[in-house]
Amino acid sequence: MATNKEILNKGIVFMACSLPLMFVGPAVIHFAFINKQQPLFWLILxxxxxxxxxxxxxxxxxxxxxxxxxFKSS
Structure with missing residues (x-):
């Protein structure tokens, strides 16, 4: 059983792209709740x-x- 390196690299790229979104998303939500009186509150949220x-x-x-x-055998 060998590891398919192309699919593994794609998975690592997906994980690398998800990491910034997981940190920036809650920060943006927090920023939106701090500024509830702003007209763009719902857009930012x-x-x-x-x-x-x-x-x-x-x-x-x-x-x-x-x-x-x-784990997939090919």
């Missing part, structure tokens, strides 16, 4: 929530690709 969901989705897909490259 929705951007932060989208970033958090995007980071979680990319992390899930990255872990899925990494496990597929390690």
């Amino acid at each position: 929705s951007i932060g929530i989208t970033m958090c969901f995007g980071g979680a989705l990319l992390a899930f897909r990255g872990l899925l690709k990494i496990t597929n490259s390690l």
Whole structure:
């Protein structure tokens, strides 16, 4: 059983892209809640929530690709 290095690299790239989103998303949400009186509150909040969901989705897909490259026989 050998590791598929191409799929493993794609999984690592997904994980590397999810890491900034997981840190910046909650910071954007916190910034939105600090400035509730601003007219763009809902826009900033929705951007932060989208970033958090995007980071979680990319992390899930990255872990899925990494496990597929390690355990799938091809």
